Amino acid sequence: xxxxxxxxxxxxxxxxxxxxxxxxxxxxxxxxxxxxxxxxxxxxxxxxxxxxxxxxxxxxxxxxxxxxxxxxxxxxxxxxxxxxxxxxxxxxxxxxxxxxxxxxxxxxxxxxxxxxxxxxxxxxxxxxxxxxxxxxxxxxxxxxxxxxxxxxxxxxxxxxxxxxxxxxxxxxxxxxxxxxxxxxxxxxxxxxxxxxxxxxxxxxxxxxxxxxxxxxxxxxxxxxxxxxxxxx
Numbered sequence: 001x002x003x004x005x006x007x008x009x010x011x012x013x014x015x016x017x018x019x020x021x022x023x024x025x026x027x028x029x030x031x032x033x034x035x036x037x038x039x040x041x042x043x044x045x046x047x048x049x050x051x052x053x054x055x056x057x058x059x060x061x062x063x064x065x066x067x068x069x070x071x072x073x074x075x076x077x078x079x080x081x082x083x084x085x086x087x088x089x090x091x092x093x094x095x096x097x098x099x100x101x102x103x104x105x106x107x108x109x110x111x112x113x114x115x116x117x118x119x120x121x122x123x124x125x126x127x128x129x130x131x132x133x134x135x136x137x138x139x140x141x142x143x144x145x146x147x148x149x150x151x152x153x154x155x156x157x158x159x160x161x162x163x164x165x166x167x168x169x170x171x172x173x174x175x176x177x178x179x180x181x182x183x184x185x186x187x188x189x190x191x192x193x194x195x196x197x198x199x200x201x202x203x204x205x206x207x208x209x210x211x212x213x214x215x216x217x218x219x220x221x222x223x224x225x226x227x228x229x230x231x232x
Contacts, residue, residue, distance in 0.1 A: 012161035099151035134178035
């Protein structure tokens with residue numbers, strides 16, 4: 001397969017120090033999510049952040065199933081540059097859905113999309129109002145976020161898997177500092193969310209089975225916090 005260049009749009013953490021990366025080919029608007037996951041150390045060493053341009057050979061994963069049809073394998077990986085703020089915003093605008101329901105193209109009635117009705121994609125871009133909930137369960141490494149999309153759909157306490165926000169929260173250990181982050185976000189003209197679906201999971205207590213929503217990334221314009229989008 002020929003090499004393609006993607007711009008990283010999603011950089012999310014797992015609990016075992018692995019990072020899930022996804023990016024969009026700006027020419028075809030195809031989303032790639034390599035399932036050969038890298039470590040946080042690898043991302044730091046190679047300065048991989050949202051907006052990083054990566055060239056690689058991407059091959060669709062043979063056993064991929066809806067909604068995770070973006071799953072692929074990759075090799076011959078190289079970091080080739082960094083998108084400007086304007087390039088990154090234009091990419092988000094090109095992928096933008098008018099609402100959560102329009103993006104996934106299935107009925108949305110809560111934080112779970114049932115297993116019997118999977119959508120044809122697992123990550124979308126929306127604009128939304130947000131409210132951060134720092135120090136969830138008194139653990140500052142846990143951040144939750146409530147969102148309201150442009151159609152008025154409101155979801156409370158979604159997991160925030162964004163690696164940059166997690167690292168920021170770990171360093172601050174203070175609700176006051178995290179409230180300052182909320183104030184900064186509120187002052188921005190445009191707030192974009194990358195909203196993703198986790199792997200299929202059934203709730204142990206009530207048996208709800210399907211794909212649970214999480215916030216993969218929060219991107220603000222015209223300004224962003226460099227402490228969140230850098231490794232310095």
